[in-house]
Amino acid sequence: MTEMTWKLQLKSTIKCPVCKYAKVVPMLLYTRRVRYDCAECHAMLKTSVNECCVFCVYGSVPCPTTQQDNHDQKETNQHFQESETA
């Protein structure tokens, strides 16, 4: 029943691992942000090659692309389970 209400979150709270300062950062669709500068201590957060983006690594909410992927994954699993029990 959550299907109808599901929508992308376009804001994520990024918490700086250095000073613990948390800030709500807007996310842009289809834009992968790999760098984030902490407004408080000016630490530069960067993602490594196997990480998606700063939101997926440091954010409270993963980026829209990952949210969409997770959602699709869930749907696929659901269909799979349904067909298996049928």
Ligand SMILES: [Zn+2]
């Ligand atoms: Zn900081």
Ligand SMILES: [Zn+2]
């Ligand atoms: Zn991401």
